[in-house]
Amino acid sequence: MEHFSSNLLQSAVEEFSRLPGIGKKTALRLVLHLLKQDREEIGRFSEALLQLHKKVVYCSECHNISDSPVCDICSSPRRDRSMICVVEDIRDVIAIENTGQYHGLYHVLGGIISPMDGIGPADLTIGALEERLRKNNQVEELILALSTTMEGDTTNFYLYRKTKPFNLKVSVIARGIAIGDELEYADEITLGRSIIHRTEYVNTTIK
Amino acid sequence: MEHFSSNLLQSAVEEFSRLPGIGKKTALRLVLHLLKQDREEIGRFSEALLQLHKKVVYCSECHNISDSPVCDICSSPRRDRSMICVVEDIRDVIAIENTGQYHGLYHVLGGIISPMDGIGPADLTIGALEERLRKNNQVEELILALSTTMEGDTTNFYLYRKTKPFNLKVSVIARGIAIGDELEYADEITLGRSIIHRTEYVNTTIK
Numbered sequence: 231m232e233h234f235s236s237n238l239l240q241s242a243v244e245e246f247s248r249l250p251g252i253g254k255k256t257a258l259r260l261v262l263h264l265l266k267q268d269r270e271e272i273g274r275f276s277e278a279l280l281q282l283h284k285k286v287v288y289c290s291e292c293h294n295i296s297d298s299p300v301c302d303i304c305s306s307p308r309r310d311r312s313m314i315c316v317v318e319d320i321r322d323v324i325a326i327e328n329t330g331q332y333h334g335l336y337h338v339l340g341g342i343i344s345p346m347d348g349i350g351p352a353d354l355t356i357g358a359l360e361e362r363l364r365k366n367n368q369v370e371e372l373i374l375a376l377s378t379t380m381e382g383d384t385t386n387f388y389l390y391r392k393t394k395p396f397n398l399k400v401s402v403i404a405r406g407i408a409i410g411d412e413l414e415y416a417d418e419i420t421l422g423r424s425i426i427h428r429t430e431y432v433n434t435t436i437k
Numbered sequence: 438m439e440h441f442s443s444n445l446l447q448s449a450v451e452e453f454s455r456l457p458g459i460g461k462k463t464a465l466r467l468v469l470h471l472l473k474q475d476r477e478e479i480g481r482f483s484e485a486l487l488q489l490h491k492k493v494v495y496c497s498e499c500h501n502i503s504d505s506p507v508c509d510i511c512s513s514p515r516r517d518r519s520m521i522c523v524v525e526d527i528r529d530v531i532a533i534e535n536t537g538q539y540h541g542l543y544h545v546l547g548g549i550i551s552p553m554d555g556i557g558p559a560d561l562t563i564g565a566l567e568e569r570l571r572k573n574n575q576v577e578e579l580i581l582a583l584s585t586t587m588e589g590d591t592t593n594f595y596l597y598r599k600t601k602p603f604n605l606k607v608s609v610i611a612r613g614i615a616i617g618d619e620l621e622y623a624d625e626i627t628l629g630r631s632i633i634h635r636t637e638y639v640n641t642t643i644k
Contacts, residue, residue: 235530239493245486280483282468295443297444
C-alpha cells in the first residue's frame with residue numbers, strides 16, 4: 231500500500247501501524263474512521279497524546295504511571311503503608327485496584343526476570359524497591375503478585391532473597407480455581423494447588 | 438477499568454478506545470506500548486494527527502483525500518482524462534492504484550446507496566459527479582467499481598440512469614475467479630458469472 235494520495239494521511243497511517251498488532255490495513259481503517267468524525271475529535275486525540283508525551287512521569291516511589299512525581303496511591307493518607315504489593319506492570323495495578331480488595335501500596339517492577347528475553351534484575355526496579363524498604367520501616371508485608379510462570383517463580387525467589395535482610399512477611403497471591411469455573415475444565419496444576427492450599431470452610435456468600 | 442493512576446494516561450486510553458474494534462484493554466496496551474518507546478515517538482504520533490486535523494482536505498474534483506484543493510491524481514498531466522472510475526471510498530482508490538493497471542481519473546462516492554443504513558443518493562457525491570461531467574466533455578467512459586452487493590447493484594443502476602444524458606460508455610469491472618484460486622472452492626454465483634463472461638483464450642503468462 232504505497233499509493234496514498236495524501237502525505238498527511240500516509241504519515242498518520244504509518245504512526246498507527248507502528249503499534250503492536252496493527253497492520254497497514256487496520257491503520258488505514260482507523261485513520262479513515264477518524265477523518266469521518268468531527269474534526270475536533272482528531273484534535274483532541276492529538277492533544278491527549280501530546281499531554282501524555284510532555285507530562286506523564288513514573289512515580290518515584292512505586293514506579294506506577296503518574297501525573298505528579300509521587301502518584302495518587304503513594305501520596306494518599308488512606309492507604310495502608312504496612313504492605314507493598316509487587317507487580318509486573320501498570321495493568322496489574324489497575325486490575326488489583328478494580329477489585330477494591332487491596333488498600334496497601336504497590337511496587338511496579340517493569341517486567342520479570344527472563345534470561346531468555348535478556349531481562350535481568352538490573353533491568354527491573356528491584357534496586358529501587360530495596361532502597362524504598364531501607365528508607366521506610368513501616369513496611370511489614372511484601373505481597374508478590376507475579377505470573378505463575380518459570381520467570382515469575384524465579385523473580386519471586388530473587389525478591390525473597392533480596393528482601394530477607396528487612397525481616398518482612400513475604401506472601402504470594404492465592405492460586406486456584408476461578409470463581410464460577412467448573413472443576414472439570416481446570417488444568418491439573420491449578421486444581422492440584424487448589425487442593426493443597428485449601429482453606430477452612432466459612433459459610434459466606436461470595437460477593 | 439476505572440482506576441487509572443494518571444488522568445493523562447486515562448484520556449489517551451479513552452481516545453484510543455473510541456476507535457472501531459479497539460476496546461479499553463487493547464487501548465491501554467497500545468498506550469503503554471507508546472510510553473515504553475522513545476518519548477519522541479509519542480510526540481511524532483501527536484504531530485501526525487494534528488497535521489491531519491489541520492490540513493487534510495477532500496479533492497474538489499474527485500473527493501479523494503488530499504493535501505491540496507485538487508489531488509495529485511486529478512492534477513497530474515499524465516492521467517487519462519477520458520475515463521473516470523467510480524469507487525465507494527478512498528481505500529478502493531489505493532487498492533486500484535496499487536495494481537498499476539489504471540491511469541484514468543477517479544470519483545469517490547463516499548459510500549453506496551443503502552436504504553437500510555439510511556444512505557440515499559443525496560448523502561453521496563453523485564451530484565458532484567454530474568456537475569463534473571457537465572463541466573468536462575473530455576470524459577468518454579465511466580467505470581463502475583462498486584461492491585457486488587444489492588446496494589452496489591442499486592448504486593450502479595442509479596449512476597447509469599443519472600449519467601445517461603452525457604452519452605458515456607458505462608462499464609463495470611470484471612468479476613470472476615481470482616487468479617490462483619481453485620475452481621472447487623469458488624461460490625456458484627462467481628463461477629457462473631465467470632463462465633457467462635468468458636474471454637477468448639490468448640496465450641500469455643499472467644504477470
